[in-house]
Amino acid sequence: MNRFFYAKLAVNNIKKNAQTYIPYLLTGIGTIMMFYNMSFLAIAKDIGSLSDSAQLRSLLSFGAGVIAVFSVIFLFYTNSFLTKRRKKEFGLFNILGMEKKHIARIIFWETLFTAVISLGVGLAAGILFSKLMILLLFKIITFKVTFGFEIPIVAVINTCVLFGGIFLLNLIYNVFQVHLSKPIELLKGSSVGEKEPKTNWLIAIIGAVSLAIAYYIALTTESPLAALFLFFVAVILVMIGTYCLFTAGSIALLKMLRKNKSYYYQLKHFIPVSGMIYRMKQNAAGLANICILSTAVIIMLSTTVSMYVGMEDLLRTRYPRNILVSARNVSDEQANKLDAAIEKHTLEAGLIPKDVIRYRSMSFAVSQDGANFTSDHSNNFAAGNIAMVVCLTADEYNRMENKSVSLDRSEALLYTLQGDIPGDTVNFNGFELSVKDRLASLETEDKMSALLTNSYFLIVADVDTIKQIYNSLSVNQGDMGELSYYYGFDVAADKEAQISLVSALQKALKEINADCYVEGAESARAGFYSIYGGLFFLGIFLGLLFIMATVLIIYYKQIAEGYDDRERFEIMQKVGMSRDEVKQAIKSQVLAVFFLPLVAAVIHIGFAFKVITKMLAVLNLTNVQLFAGCTALTILVFAVFYVIIYGLTARTYYHIVS
């Protein structure tokens, strides 16, 4: 026999199975391109010239990791689908007298060809696109410097090793599959096991309960810090719930529908319901995958887009004023010096401080239990009972707000930023103050920490009262020291002027108080853009990857169903079903199966919305409307995309069926 006999046979097989092979090749090429680009970006020289390059690089490396994991899963999934569909063909070869080792040889050649094509085209396209990618990334993070064209050999090698490994894995799987099976089973191949699925109530209930718990968590979590932790618990539960409900729940539901005679024996329901009981058995896992992927894509895109779009809001939340000065343990004398120095340097820069917020205070991180505060930190953050109490003196308050209140030593004014203190008293480990009044507003705007934990501002008579609070909270821990100092102001100046003012202040104020900390929104802007822009880039990139995966699963699912359904619909036509009725039946079945995951994904997102806004608050995004808009838009775009995929794959499906 000719040395290249098997190679030729392999080429023929690939051509013959083009309908399933082409998507496989495209997936291979696509993932290889994406992986190469992400690994390229993670080590690209150009990124080195960024100030926050390390953070961005680790973000991009993380992205490459995610792509790697997904590539393994998806190429393996696609391959196993291909192999399953072709078992019959292999069985035929076997029966026609070809030994298993010869079949293995054909498979070897097929795998080699696909690997070479995918890697060759994928890498070439990846390298071609890499320049575009880095330009896109820099555009997003508003960074301009780029050098020449670069092909980092490490990225190329990594890509080859990873994908070579994946193809090897697939080869081993395929050979194993052929080796394990008997010809007669091979011949039956994909049609084995068309038994009616059993209703598994236990799994259905587990699914419903998991989902209920997850939704409950998502709806009831108030504290952002708790949200961070609980969100992942909820994600796991949603995944479990989705898988269980799609697999067992759907069948239980369909069987219940079937029991309802007057519903079931209608043309509209008869064929879809019975058909779907079988389809769900084979496709439930795939549909659950689509649902989870869709949810992930939508959440990832909506959060990263809204953070990127809301960058200015975000900066303003993090930096309530253009320039912020804060220091701890500042004496009255030092405070005056700081005031003077800030004013002097700002004026020297030719600028005038506007919208000044200046106050001196003492902050306590405490555990809250109703109106009782203690310094017991044994409770963890997730419990959500951590509170910040910021104490100001009455004098300070009067100055800030232009008021003239006077307070007794046992009295306090309360301003609640977040949380709730019931009753008319506050108790600090035994030291009690009566709440004289609750304030409707306060000019502090220290919102950042406020959103993470419960936060209260307490205006008390004088520094001695603050000291008393301190002493009751922290027994035997020495003197409280001086109050903290906060000075924030806006300036009407461009970026460079603001940055240089910040550095001038940094230098000057350090001489007065070593703990003095000067921040400027403009100085932080580049860093913000590189992080949030990086996240945005990653979101789009991974979103595309996930969408690709979704398309792929849907496509294969449709093909598989098409072949399975073809026979059924032929029979139905012979029994007296018209073409139109067949089309209608196909449509309602395909539609239900197809849009179930999307609908479920949207429901997941609806429930997750609140907890995501809490988490975004931790990342400084407090604009809920913006996020809602981005989410709605993402869902819309995704749905449009989904409908297009549906249209395309449904066409293939009709083609196969009729």
Next chain:
Amino acid sequence: MPLLEVYNLKKIYTTRFGGNPVQALTNVTFSIEQGEFTAVMGESGSGKTTLLNIIAALDKPTSGEVFLNGKNIVSIKEKEISAFRRDNIGFVFQDFNLLDTFSIKDNIFLPLVLAGKSYEEMIELLKPIVARLKIEDILEKYPYEVSGGQKQKTAIARALVTKPQLILADEPTGSLDSRSSSELLHLFNEINNDGQTILMVTHSIKAASFAKRVLFIKDGEVFHQLYKGSMSNEELYQKISDTLTLIATGGAHSE
């Protein structure tokens, strides 16, 4: 008026990729009276299945006419064809063509559901047929759980349940062992005695010998026909066998 009239039927298959056109039927003319049980015999490839498909309006002839109860089914509109087929024709296939996703009962119900009958009506129609075919016990089972003979009975029940004018059967015994075959053929006899018209295509001389009339097709034409008359099954068997030998040795037309 005969129930079924077939005039000068011609069917030429033209393959898509420029292959030679195949003449499956050249010129077929015959008619079937109400209540007849007719068998069609012929060599493999002689066009039997093609003929049945055209009568069932599953396929269109190249030329010729087919009348069922005086209605020309060749010129029937595409939209009405399925309803027409559902109401007038019951089809029994060699390979049963049952749907794995339906229980035996639901398989039988399928044409009724398509016709938009209510569940109560369906049950009423089902009962007598199921009793006659003795398949009460397997109604809740699935096709893959029952024997070939039972599957074929299900297919017959499905064909009968709509009370069709004409039952068409394409090699209904082809997948059955001899015991199930004779059971099925006796069943056909019984149904026929109740007045049901049956047109059956078969290779098997034994199967054909159960019919009241046998048509022989050769080279796309009706070559010969035999009436059972008062003959016993065995006598008809012998006659059929002789005729087939004649056809095989290239004998001339008779009658």
